[in-house]
Amino acid sequence: MEGKVIKSTGSWYNVLAEDGQVYPCRLRGKFKIQGMKVTNPVAVGDQVKMELEEGEDGTAVITDIKQRENYIIRKSTHKKHHGHILATNIDQAVLVATLVLPRTSLGFMDRFLVSADSFRIPALILFNKKDLLEEEQQQQQQELMEMYESIGYPCMQISAFDAQDVARVKDALLLKTSLFSGHSGVGKSTLLNRIDPSLEQKTAQVSTFANKGVHTTTYAEMFSLDKDTFVIDTPGIKELGLMDINDGEISHFFPEMRELLGECKFHDCTHTHEPGCVVVEAVETGKIATSRYYSYLSMLENEDTHR
Template sequence: MRSTGSWYEVRAEDGSMLTCRLKGKFKIKDLKVTNPLAVGDKVAYELENETENTGIIYDILPRENYIIRQSVHKTAHGHLLASNLDQAVLIATLMLPRTSLGFIDRFLVTAESFRIPTALVFNKLDVLSNEQQAYQQELATLYEGLGYKCLFTSALHQVGVEEFRQLLQGKVSLLSGHSGVGKSTLVNAIAPDLDLRTSEISSFANKGVHTTTFAEMFELEKGTFIIDSPGIKELGLAEMEKEEISHYFPEMRELLGQCKFHNCLHLDEPKCAVKDAVIEGTIAESRYASYLSMVLGEDNRK
């Protein structure tokens, strides 16, 4: 349910909670991740101290899926955000702070690589001008056309809060986004008993102040769980070869096998179906720009 470095809060099958540490063998294994255990993992444990209610995790069960990003500090390693998800929910804002399209697309590609359904929640509707709201609607039309559900919310004004509640119903959902997008405020609007910490946007560069320092799972009601993750500044792709990235863009996946070359990277190869679709307008230029940055390793991770 929660990881705080070397200790893990584990929920037993009867719903009771205990604090566990990881058996040493996991730390010896050459796992290319900074955290061998993720929130959402199913584990086998044995009770160590009944009085103090502590245990030792001796096995991690196979994961159905997981969301991983490149580690900020160890670029050769990945950092697991969460595992065994029914869906991922990205909270985005066009202002205060701005979520770039490159960041949105990287998140979607990461989730697509495990076929994890993803929804976009555009928060802070109340701070947008009419023109900005129209642009946000265009974005929603684009992403919904690709199969991603989109919601518009204003946590402060209770707009879209009920739709947000319904989106999470009966599922295990990872909630993610930049610091300051209003993730905790939205959750507090549907589950005030949790009383998640919230923070004002710092005036310095309009960036959010980190309020969540560790990923944590909460049960909103029976069968409905959310994983609240720390605000992500940047999202580096992990465990992904550049040849496979286009497979995780639904609109490019549809064109598989239609390029002249079977190993086409959709860069400057002749008779490329993807580039033709961009020219024709059936693939959005913003999506192609995001794709290029991922394949070429350009830094639009923020």
């Protein structure tokens, strides 16, 4: 049989098979993904081949992993120079962000967008908790949305407790496999529960101490909203490390910098100090947002220190 991995808890995987049943599966032997240093050879979203095991416990063995269309990865928290695949075969990456309780940093948002862009996964930004914003914060959010939309990232401002907003998000997910991500406490699980109450995702109130979110999801898991619509909930990610991106490539994954590719005086311009750099010029004239440029510099610096 063939099936789709919907949950991974270490050595066991839940696979939704062609017959509509979910089978607990384990791997046959050791799988190594050629050319990839990863802590998990099988990830949520993988299409796999499986064989039922003899006996009556309903378990199966994964015998093969079909070729992936794409994947999104973070640096492993346990093994240096290794990655941990969050999910595979994704149609869109949905970032849930908040300007209050807790505030999502622009650096984190940009790192997420660069990571998605590097794997050619379209991204959607949901600014949640609009009902908690004061007038000045509302203005800030509007300006942020305009900035991100101008470079090709669709945005929505929503409240997980507004039925119309939830319906709009549901429409954006239709017929796609969507990865949901964001810091703990941004209301990701609450939103998913409102989209489909049967998910019964665990939610936790945001701790008022230092406005830190409480981790409620401990592993990525895929849920079916209907036959052709899936959402993948990921753990609250503190840091999304960029994998397999060289310093010289980082600017390629900023759409507004990519537009200027090849226009700098030097072909190997780092867009930091070189004369005749059109990117720096675009920042100075306001064509590229200063926050985005600072995110770019931060990524350059972080990747250097991680080598």
